[in-house]
Structures are given as structure tokens and as C-alpha cells.
Amino acid sequence: MISLSGVSKVYSTGVVEVRALHDINLSIAAGEFVAVTGPSGSGKSTLMNIIGCLDKPTTGKYVLAERDVSRMTKDELALMRSGHLGFVFQSFNLLPRMTALRNVEQPLIYAGVSRRERRQLATMALDRVGLAERLYHRPNELSGGQNQRVALARALVNRPKVLLADEPTGNLDSKSSREVMEIFSELNREGVTILVVTHEEEVAAYAKRVIRFMDGEIVSDIWQEVRTR
DSSP, X not given: OEEEEEEEEEEEXXXXXXXXXXXXXXXXXXXXXXXXXXXXXXXXXXXXXXXXTSSOOSEEEEEETTEEGGGOOHHHHHHHHHHHEEEEETTOXXXXXXXXXXXXXXXXXXXXXXXXXXXXXXXXXXXHTTOTTOTTOOGGGSOHHHHHHHHHHHHHTTOOSEEEEESTTTTSOHHHHHHHHHHHHHHHHTTOEEEEEOSOHHHHTTOSEEEEEETTEEEEEEEOOOOOO
């Protein structure tokens, strides 16, 4: 599903070059649940951006679903994102004046889906994350955990093959964090490939594989027994 070969990423700021990733070789099979950990500045978010087709490697090759992403144009990258990937971020990124239903519908609008089908798919996605009774609530009328579940429903509405989450529990209390991670686990059991960037051990414990970054390099790659919640 995901393959990176010799991937490096260098950011240039005037005469200074910052190497965010150095010679990364990584494969993630369909159906895996992977947590990426490491201190701030270790390269984990840069890795997420490359895997999510939000950025391109400076050198190396990235293959997603048997297609060489590292050579794609911006338009091709956008199609790859909409067709294969779903995103969940720490800050939710919801539109404050729109209801939960309208927020979840947004990716479908960009995809040209009809209004009736958008409504049906968005309703199903919100029901999937336990918010069937909150369709018409706006973000300021929902708790942090509920807002993250709206964001998760929005990521799922296009039925992505890979779900990418960058610190998805960073703004949540412990109870809401557990609820969100349980949904991730259920989705993984249904066959969705999950990649979570986190600095929290409690979150990484939900993954079957934990990859640790340090100074732009992979320092450990461990398979683990998923802890009983």
C-alpha cells in the first residue's frame, strides 16, 4: 500500500538547509495500524505530509497504491488524496458556522457528489462515529471529543483506503481520547489502513506497529501486542 525508498526531505531557508528526513526506507501494508512517535522536530509530521501527498520528497521514491507519487503534478496529487486518503488533525479544522452535517459534506461537494447523495453519505458517516443525534449542531455546540468525531466522519465520508491522523487526541481529555481511539481500532478491524502520529504512549498502545523517529531517521520499528483497553 505505502512504500518509501531512500526518501529525504530538505527545507531551504536562504543559505540554511534543514534536513527533516534522511534516507527513509519504509513499507506499510494494507490493513496495518501504525503509530509514528518521536520528539518534536524528529521528522514525524514531515513523513505524514509526504505520505499524505501534501508535500513531495527532495530525493527518493514514494509509491502509494502502486503509483509513484514522487513524480506527480499538483493536480495528480489532489486526485490521489481525494481517492485514497482521509485526514484527521489535532485542531479539528471544522468550519465554525456550519453544522456537523455540512462540515462532513464538504469533501463530497469538491468531488461533485449530488446534494441528496451528499446528505445520505454524511449522515451515515456521522452515525458511524456515534453522532447521529448531533447532525445539526455547530462546532461551538459540541464538546472537543465530539468535534474530533465530526472531523473523523469528514475524513471517512469518501471511504478512504488510508486514514492519516496527526496528534488526533492532542486537544482531548482522556475519556474523549479513548473514545476516538476505539473508533480508529474499529475502522482498522474493518480493513482501513491507519497511520497515527503521536507523542502519547496511551495512543501508540492502540497500534500494532510503532515506528520511532529521531533527527529525521527511523531509530526503531517494533510490532507489539495491542493492549487491552
